[in-house]
Amino acid sequence: MLDYAKVIVTGSPISKSNFKLFNMHGRAILPYNSGKYHDRYAIYEQEIAFCARLQNPNIVLSQSLIAVLKVFYKSEKRHPDTNNITKSIFDGIEKSGLIVNDAQITRLIIEEFYDSKNPRFELELFGESRYNMKYEICTKKILDEPKEYGPPSNKKNSYLSKKSTFANTKEAAEDSKIHCSICNKVINAENSVTANNGKMRICKDCIKKLF
Template identity: 65%
Template sequence: MSKAYAKIIVHGSPISKSNFKLSNLKGRSILPYNSGKYHDRYAIYEEQIAYEARLQNPNTILTESLIAVLKVYYKSKKRHPDTTNIPKSIFDGIEKSGLIINDAQIRRLILEEYYDNQNPRFELELLGESTYYINYEIRERDSTLDPIEYSAPSNKKSSYISKTKDSNKNLNITCCEICGKPLKKEEAISANKGQTLICKNCLRKLF
């Protein structure tokens, strides 16, 4: 009996489905595929994942509960999707390939973030729990490293308090969630059921 194991490597900068969702007139989330516009990018990426998963693991179907070890390699330390949003996006593509039956099979997940500006990619190992198990520990370093510091995400900066020079009143300033530039209310374009505000210039770039 062969061991339940598969490995998939997909080259290219990993992307998250959450960045490419649109809503139709009924408010339902949709993922465009052949609109010829920027939002097609995720659906095409999902197809690439499915293709590579099947090509790299021919005649393999994993039906049991699984351990997943996912290593994500970004081009940049500063500009990349939230790594916590990446697994769902990848597993949707793996499920579409037929390599697994359902992404609910993933019962244990190790997720690691790395950087490779020459070869961004993700590497995923799937291991059947009937054969493999996880044994890990967290230890304190003998010597500390320079911390990787993070700033607040753009959606936290969309509303901030600014004091004017000639007034003690606080003024709420709304900013475009893509470019971060201040917006006047009449210039703001609402998206994502009113939760996202963007400027006209950024809207034109998206479409």
């Protein structure tokens, strides 16, 4: 029984969602011979199918599969959403005949890397009848600098607006709390007394210390 295959396709991986057009009925289509930029996805899908079949001649995986996908982007700053890449890749793999249907993929691990000289993806397929998958999340002994992500340019204003609203709400909530004028602890109105014509509020613990 065939239970393993590996496919490597060179070039920057692209996402299917970036190349959809819509016909007059609002239905999504993927052109392949329009002579325009949108043909690029269909060509890429055909390239995946060709490489998959060339690298795995006479192999058809028909059982449920574990997939390990490593995506190597050319640039760390600009690349498609990795979660959207999987659909593009498995459409091409299915078209090659290497698998029967992409629904066979029951477990999937995706890893993102960067290689400016050799962008590509590497896909390994393991038959579940023979292989199992184990994984664990562990704490690093030496911490890396966190990679901070900002919102896409078309959602930046919305993100900043939400962030500002959250900050203002948080400040308003802090302002509404009652603090002891001496120890600055948050207190309840019932467990405190006012002083200086109502300008100060002092908790009972501080009152005891004063007297």
